[in-house]
Amino acid sequence: YEGCGKTFIDVGALRKHSHSHGERQFVCNYEGCEKKFLDSSKLKRHFLIHIGERDFVCPHEGCGKIQIEVELEAIVAN
Numbered sequence: 001y002e003g004c005g006k007t008f009i010d011v012g013a014l015r016k017h018s019h020s021h022g023e024r025q026f027v028c029n030y031e032g033c034e035k036k037f038l039d040s041s042k043l044k045r046h047f048l049i050h051i052g053e054r055d056f057v058c059p060h061e062g063c064g065k066i067q068i069e070v071e072l073e074a075i076v077a078n
Contacts, residue, residue, distance in 0.1 A: 001021045008014040024036030026043040030050040037043040 006017060008017060019038055022038055024038055026037040026040050028035045028043060028046060035046060
């Protein structure tokens with residue numbers, strides 16, 4: 001893709017990345033928000049921001065970030 005310039009060590013990573021250049025056909029319909037996403041799961045995760053269902057607080061002392069469950073699991077794993 002013109003202007004991208006990213007390189008990958010395997011075909012799987014390249015294939016996954018190539019989706020980021022696709023059409024973002026899933027549009028948030030929340031009033032005032034026009035964000036678009038490549039797949040419905042990302043839209044569903046985003047929509048939780050609008051409806052306040054972000055009940056998972058980071059367990060690390062002093063952090064206090066609130067994330068949805070999937071994001072919290074990724075943060076704690078690192």
